[in-house]
Amino acid sequence: xxxxxxxxxxxxxxxxxxELWDTATGxxxxxxxxxxxxxxxxAFSADGKQIVSSSMDKTINLWDLKSSFKASxxxxxxxxxxxxxxxxxxxxxxENITTVKFSPDNxxxxxxxxxxxxxxxxxxxxxxxxxxxxxxxYTRDQWIWLGELRILRLLPESxxxxxDIRGDQIVIGLENGQVLLLNVEKRSVR
Numbered sequence: 001x002x003x004x005x006x007x008x009x010x011x012x013x014x015x016x017x018x019e020l021w022d023t024a025t026g027x028x029x030x031x032x033x034x035x036x037x038x039x040x041x042x043a044f045s046a047d048g049k050q051i052v053s054s055s056m057d058k059t060i061n062l063w064d065l066k067s068s069f070k071a072s073x074x075x076x077x078x079x080x081x082x083x084x085x086x087x088x089x090x091x092x093x094x095e096n097i098t099t100v101k102f103s104p105d106n107x108x109x110x111x112x113x114x115x116x117x118x119x120x121x122x123x124x125x126x127x128x129x130x131x132x133x134x135x136x137x138y139t140r141d142q143w144i145w146l147g148e149l150r151i152l153r154l155l156p157e158s159x160x161x162x163x164d165i166r167g168d169q170i171v172i173g174l175e176n177g178q179v180l181l182l183n184v185e186k187r188s189v190r
Contacts, residue, residue: 001013001042002042002043002044002051003023003044004044004048005044005045005046005047005048006048007023008022008023008024009021009022009023009029009044009048010023011042011043011044011051012042013038013039013040013041013042013053014039015038015039016033016036016037016038016039016055017031017032017033017039018031018032018039018042018051018053018063019031019032020032020065032051032053032061032063036055036057036059037055037056037057037058037059037096038055038056039053039054039055040054040055040056040096040097040098041053041054041097041098041099041100042054042100043100043101043102044102045102045106046102046104046106047106048065049064049065049066050062050063050064050065050102050106051063051065052100052101052102052109053100054093054096054097054098054099054100054111055097056096057096058092058093058094058095058096058097059090059091059092059093060090060091060093060097060100060109060111060116061089061090061091062088062089062090062091062118063088064088091116093111093113093116094113095113097111097112097113098112098161098162099111099112099162099163101164103115103136106118106119107119108136110136110138110165111138112139112140112160112162112163113140114138114140114145115136115138135147135186136165137165137168137170137184137186138163138165138170139154139160139163139170139172142154142156142158142159142160144170144172144182144184146184146186146189146190149189151184151189152182154172154180157176158174158176158178158180159174159175159176160172160173160174160175161173161174161175168183168184168185168186169181169182169183169184170182170184
């Protein structure tokens with residue numbers, strides 16, 4: 001589940017769909033369909049105009065909320081609420097994604113397998129999904145990374161389940177129930 005940045009909507013996963021709810025009334029607003037696998041995570045962009053969802057079919061779906069809510073103006077709320085909306089962009093991933101979060105600038109999505117670029121990249125950039133991310137903290141393969149640099153290996157029994165970042169801090173939820181909070185001085189590491 002995720003709150004929109006303005007707190008007016010909640011996005012929840014419901015099997016292969018995402019349901020949007022009005023937080024003030026509890027009223028159902030929209031159903032977003034398009035995932036062929038179980039939805040594992042959902043998040044709003046910082047401006048609240050997009051939603052990202054991941055599913056257990058090795059895909060990430062991007063949804064444009066602004067255009068989906070325009071239909072209400074023309075069709076009326078009762079009809080619009082019954083419309084099933086499809087993603088405007090689908091990204092195939094090499095593994096199942098269990099956590100998603102937009103970067104503050106909406107250029108990439110932070111996931112449990114590392115950052116995935118959304119914006120266009122220079123034509124001479126030969127990298128696949130992952131690119132040069134100099135200041136982004138994330139976890140992948142039992143490591144904490146800063147961009148393309150491995151900075152700290154986690155113990156074998158410390159299997160990351162989810163994480164979040166804020167500035168130079170990373171918090172990691174482990175499968176054993178523990179939570180790690182680390183401050184990383186990015187300047188010192190670089």
